[in-house]
Amino acid sequence: MKARARAITLLAALLGLASPWFGIPGWTLSVATVAAFTALALIGLNLVFGVLGMLAFGQAAFVALPGYVAGMLELLGAPTLAAMLAGVVVTVVVAAVVARIFVQLPGTYFAVGTLGFSFVIEGLARAFPEWTGGASGLVFASGRDIGPMAWYALATSALALGLLAWHFTVRTARDRRFRTVRHDELAAAVVGIDVARVKVGMFTLASGFCAVAGIGLAYYVGVLVPEGAGVNRSLEYVGTLLLGGAGSMLGPIVGAALVQWLFVVAGYGKQFELLLYGAAFLGAVLYARHGLVGLAAPLWRRAVSDRTGHGERADGFGRRAPELGDPALADARLQGLPAARGAAGGSGEALSVVDVSKNFGGVQALRSVSFSVRYGEIFALVGPNGAGKSTLFNVISGVEPPSAGQVLLDGERIDGLPIHRRAPRIGRAFQVARLVPGLSVLDNVVTRLDQIAPDMPEAARRGAALRQLRQFGLEGLAADDVAVLAAGQHKLIDLARAAVGSPRLVLLDEPAVGLTAAELDHLRRLLLELRDSGCAVVVVEHNIAFVSSVADRGVVLDGGALIAAGDFSSIIREPRVLEAYFGVLS
Amino acid sequence: MNLFTQSIYSGLTSGAVYALLAMGLVIAFRTTRVVNLAHGESYAVGGLSIALLQQAGVPMLLALVAGIVLGMVFLWGMDRVLLRPRASWPVPSLILITLGLAFLTRGVLLVAAGVDPLSFPRLVAGPPLRWAGGILPRQALVLIGVSIVAAIAVAVFLGRTRFGRQLRATAEHPDAAQLMGVNVNATRAVAFLLAGGLGALAAALLVPLVPVDFQTGLGMTLRGFIAAALAGMVPGAAVFCGFILGLFEAFVTSYGGALASDPVVFVVLIVAALWRSRSIRFEGRARA
Amino acid sequence: MDMRRLLGLVVGVAVVSASGMTGSHAADPINIGMIAPTTGVMATVGQRQLATAQWWESDVNAKGGIKGRPVKLIHCNDEANPEKAVSCVRDLLARGSVLLINSSVTGPIRATMPLIRNGPVMVTPSPNVMPEASSYVFQTSPSDMDLTRTLVEYLHRSKVDSIGVIAATDASGELGVNTVRTLLPASAIRFNLARIDLRATDASIQLAQVAKSDVRLIYSTYSGGGAATVVKSFNNLGLEQPLVVSYANLSDQFIALIRNDMPQRLLGLGLKGVAPELLTDPAERERVAYFARAWQQARGEAIDQLNLNALTLVDTIEAILRNGPDTADPAAVKAWLERTPIRSFQTLRFSAQNHIGMNETHAAILEYKGGRWVPAAPVQ
Incomplete structure (x- = not known):
């Protein structure tokens, strides 16, 4: 298996080394x-x-x-x-x-x-x-x-x-x-x-x-x-790399060897050199995104795979097919995470938004909004289009700084922290799932653990991620490339990523959009499980029927201001809310 | 000769060209969010084809029209064939496509026009004008005038017409614009035709004074971009910044020497880019 | 399991490599390596010289070669880029060149010089190259200093005491600046100097800097096609002084570039052979006439400065091959060149102290008039 690939690699390297003497x-x-x-x-x-x-x-x-x-x-x-x-x-x-x-x-x-x-x-x-x-x-x-x-x-x-x-x-x-x-x-x-x-x-x-x-x-x-420092040389380097294969290990070697050799051979071709170079560059950008190495990859795969069919994936990074982790290994370790402690307690105030305002130029997107979210509840943020929900969400997760006011988590101010430093305590899923194609489902989820639990060994991180996927009923997809999955599955995976590593607060942006009825049921169960684990869950949602079926409390925004707050089933019946909603809808 | 006056004249002359280029670059940028690194090639394509046609015996006026049309078709074709079908690609990949096209164009121009700089006779004959110790060729005066008129025309076009509003809508949110009934494809086509036309027009007016060769394009793209970046990618301001850049370059060359020009101009570019980009994060994806 | 097969292949590779290394045997033709920029900003300089050398190659071979062996010219295009020039020399030597011709420009020529510290002999026509007498480099033109002396003599004759100088920002420009700064003050000539980037497309600011009202002549030290920019801007500004262009620009290709922008008087600093009436020796005149006829026949065009530059190079090469010692001994070739005058259209003389073949007596100020270069009348 691997021996064959190694032997071929070694041989290719030796042939490459000896190539100047081949005449x-x-x-x-x-x-x-x-x-x-x-x-x-x-x-x-x-x-x-x-x-x-x-x-x-x-x-x-x-x-x-x-x-x-x-x-x-x-x-x-x-x-x-x-x-x-x-x-x-x-x-x-x-x-x-x-x-x-x-x-x-x-x-x-x-x-x-x-x-x-x-x-x-x-x-x-x-x-x-x-x-x-x-x-x-x-x-x-x-x-x-x-x-x-x-x-x-x-x-x-x-x-x-x-x-x-x-x-x-x-x-x-x-x-x-x-x-x-x-x-x-x-x-x-x-x-x-x-x-x-x-x-x-x-x-x-x-x-x-x-x-x-x-x-x-x-x-x-x-x-x-x-000129050796100049723009043309710099762009020449970019072109050479693209030709060889950007992102792959061998791309630089293939590109450099080919271009240096062409300089010598085509140097005699005078004025066509630049034309060929330009055509190759453009061709690579348009049709061979991974350059010559990418074009040769299928051949390589065939060459190294032996009869048993186990080949190394030659995607240029030399990564192997994803290995699934062992959930048991992760259990003990995850308990030690700082984020997990609060979530385990599961009581008291998690998130407080205090007098938050946000201006964009002359437009006031949020006007001193205040509310708080407790552990172990699902909190809904609703309101008509343009009400400021997304802005509020961005302020909480750190994409936008508030113009005034404070955001606190566990009584500690977080509004000055950059996004990545909120990550251990805040998980966020997006309206359109932002997963990385080319990585497996498991790898997408592990990425968050890489950051918030850097001391865990790789196997334990994979184990924890796998356990999360199992909890979400996604275990069967763990090894699949996310690029081949459907949008609904993407949303659940995104949610699993947001929830992995027991964050104290999970922010969900329109989780129900684009899901089938069966997927909605699944999502509902997941949200309730998440709540019951002691996590604070904040949901922005347009689907009032869905959100009514899960939310404990919530707020209604209109024109950047809070118009109602409290028990969710009662606030959505308030006249002002109905007016704000149906006034716009009609 | 008075160096100060001469610097102003030279600066205004090259500034007029940068203004035309910057304006086209910005218009195309606003519809696609792609900085077109092949933008300056419209200048080279236009200038060289006029020169070649004129050498081949085509009447001057016809050659000029043909050159400008070629410049327009060049950028429009780039968008139609290369960019538009790949609108879903990430912006960096699209920028690489324009760079690839710039390289290819350079290669084609080298084969078609050779290595030597080419030029063609002026549209306005007569001895240069001498004012306040400086010398200004009549052609340059026309160039400066045309550039200002073109700037005003484009500003009116963008501000007062349906297309202008559609262009701004497309720039803000292509999907939303489409929902609102804006024909995004037509908007892009007009934007690139306009951009190519302005680039080739600049060449038609400047090449009689300053010859053009196969590798002029990239330099023009960069100059145009500096002006556009200084202007924060706003068409009206781009014209102003084009003139400012031309004057700045001329004065650096006059009083700092030709050797100082590149480093100084590009340090200014970097500072401008930093200054302008403070508000832009995540490539405009912050609204997510 | 795969190791035995692998080992076999490695041995195979080693054998192939070893056989490749020992494969050189003496080839029949005499290989002459030539570096000339045939693309890029200096293409006007390289193309004409290469064509001349190629004419010589076929001329010599048509007459039966040298000592019964044909001459083979191997060209390498360095694009006037020093890095590429270095690769060219490595490549040309690897391909068995026994003598080298370097028709590139200052920077690339200088960069290649350390590569031939132990030979073979390299000849170059660049006035900006002043080889050490200990080196294997021989320069067949007057030096830049000599050429500028010719200019000074003309200025004195014309009673001009103030000129403008335009120099490039490249290597030739650096040398030109040093030369005028040394020579002009010593000759009581005032000058204004401005420099222009080779890639620049406008020279009006530079001309405005140097063309003050008392300046009666402008000298552009700039060589290659890029100097057309200076001429163009000169015309844009409507300047009326005579404009002197330098050595390598006394070429038809350059004249073609500037034909729409001719200054009132276009002067050039070139070899006397360009205007053969300046040659006093009948044998020298005959050599120019022979070459001019042959070139006219072969290419249908008149000869210019660049042809003559290349002619001095190939005449030197031919003299070595016909009369000199075996090229396998570069030291002997060097010593022979240092004591033997080379008969070209003007005679070149090297010595053990000086590897520059010509001096100010070989050059003159010429004027482009009626489609050819003639001796220039003084400035009015």
Whole structure:
């Protein structure tokens, strides 16, 4: 089983290593060396672009910067190795700072911001010729003495280490986290992931790969020019990665080798080079989302699967088919969670909303709304369209800060906390389930536990998630990719994710929308079970019939203000409520 | 020659082009939420095709019209063929598509027009105007004038017509707009036709003064984007910011040197992007 | 279980690799590696020189080759990019080039120089390259300093004491700036200097900076197609001074780029061979005439500065191959070049102290008039 895959992998690696001696025209030792270093830089790009989906359009800057730093230090008399090390360190520090600034930018601005950074580094390299060699380039003399074989060995070893580091970085639990961030930042924050920190960390780490590769390239090629930091080079890297396969382990190697080789071979094709490159880039974006590696994946699967049919899933992350956990393992551990203690008590005031107001420009979406929710009850938030329910929900879960007022949980103010820090105590399900396709149902649920119970071993986390799924009657789906399931199932899975790890408060946004009658019954049972476990449940719901059948108490909002509060079955009969509802509906 | 005056003239000339580009970029952005990285290619496509047609002996006026139409068709076709059928894709993937198209266009233009910069004769002949120690070619004066008129026309179009209101509705919420009876596809088509037309118009007016080559497009996209970002993606402000950017660039070049221009302009871009993005989180998904 | 098969394959791979390594045997043709940017901003410089070298290759081979062996020119396009130029040299050496021609521009040429610290000999026509006499690099043009001396001599003759200088922000521009800063003040000529980005498309601000009212001539040190931008902006601003363009821009391709924007007087800083009437030696005139005829026959066009640059390169290569020592011994080739004058359309002289083949006596200020370059009359 695995031995076969390992043998084939090892063989492919050896063949790749020996390829410069096969006599392939244009694929010489020096081209292969440059390709190996480039692949290492692309692994870095792959971490931010492929794994987290950040549009890093300025990565060439982090490839050129270490070389410039090292070269300038050498001119000042620093020994070569110290200069190299300093180059890498400075680059990583700069990247950490840049990441902290840029990570606040939404996708588009992040793309253009990094592009701009690339322009700035290129421009600076050009503007100070007395230090950087200007447009003539900074010439490195010291690297040429170790000989082509040694360089090749160095480049391929660095690449091998880079692959190992990649493997370590995207291993199981982190892979789940990264996929969630990549797919949906809000969902990621709601399950407790500090999105900004993940992005900053990844960007900084990625720059380390680029920096090591950049040092290698600078000393091996022997000259560094401003264009090497520039926008065109950065975009070239993105194109190369896309061609090889963004997000996959081998994408950088396949892309770098192919493009470097094509540069040599097609370099003689003169003006068609750019055309082919553009067509390949666009083709990859449109039709081969996982590049050449993605196209080759079915072949690979066939090659490694032996007669028993157990193959490793070659989705590029090297993840195996999901293993189900053992619920028994989880039981003891989960009791130790901080969130669980309050829920176990199941009495007293859970959530208090005190005089909360929210303005958007001139529009007042909420006008000093106050109410409180107790443990062990289902609390409904109803009101006509535009009443401010969603805004209120967003304020409680942390998506929007209130303009005035306080939100307290267990008597402790939470309105200043970022979303991900509320996650251990607050579970939230969405109107349209925000699950991560490509991950199994179990993995989607485990993602929340990864964050709120990081000390639990992986197997125990899986066990706890499985127990939650069993409770929800979803155990049979645990191993399925959520992408193949129906919308109704998505909603229940989303709910299971919100409820896993015993949060004190569960927020549900229109849970009944889109469910069949049978699913509604199921949902009702689940909500009651959740309540009986001592949890406080807040539901925003339009389906008054459904919500009447579960809610204990509730409030009615209209025009951003509370118009009724109390026992749910009585408040919805109040004339003001009927008027607000039917006045709008008629 | 007076450097200060000359900087103003040069700045207004390039600013007029950035204004036209920024305006088109914003209009297309407002209907699709996609920053079109192939936007500047409409400038290159328009400029190079006019030059090639003129060289091939096509009458100047016909060449101009054909170039502008090509620019319009180029962006409209991009939306129709590449973006619209993939409207459900995430925004970053759509941005990559536009980048891919920009690369491909560059390759096509290189094969079609060669590496050397091309140009064509001016529409307005005569010696340049000399005012206050600066020199302004007549063509540049026309360019600045046309850009201002186009800006006003587009502003009226967006503010006073049904299409303008539909465009804003589409930008706010495409699904809701569709429910309200707005033909979203038609709105997109008009937006991209307009964007491509403005880009090619800029080329038609500037290329006689400043030659265009196959790789001019990306630089134009970036300049247009800076102006648009400074303007917070508002069409009217984009025009103003385009002129500001042109002047700023000219003065940096005059008093800081050509080498300072790129770093300074892009540092400004980054600061502007940060400043503008403070309110935008989760790519506008905050309403969830 | 798979290990035995795996081992077998690994051994197989090793054998294949080893056989690949030992597969080189002497090929019949003489391989000459040539680096020339045929795409990118310097394509106007590279394409013409490559075409000239290719003409030479077929000319020599049609006459039976050299010592019975055909010459084989291997071209590598470096796109005027130093990184690519370095790969080019590695590649050309790996493919068995015994001599190298480098027709690229300053930055890339300099970047390749450390790669041939132990030979083989590389010839280049860039005036901006001043090779160490200990190196294997030989430069076949006058140096930038020599060319600027020619300009100074013309300025003195025209009694011009104030000029404007436009230099690129690239490597050639950096050198040009150093040269004018050294030479012009020493020659009592005042100058205003402005620099322009090679990728820029407008030079009006730079021209406004240097074209003050007392400035009677503008000199653009900028080479390659990008200099068309300077000429265009010069015309946009309606400037009336003579405009001097530099060395590599005395080409037909460049003239084609600027044909709609001709300044009132377009001057050029070039070799005397471009205007053969300036050559005094009849043998030298004959060499230019022969080449001009052959080029006209082969390509149907007149020769220009870039043809002549390439001609000095291939004449040097041919001289080494015909009369010099075996190229297997680069040190001997180097020593031979240092003591042997090369007869081209103008004679090149290298020495053990100086690897620059020409000087200011080989150059002149020319003017583009009636479709050709002629000796320039002084500034009025």
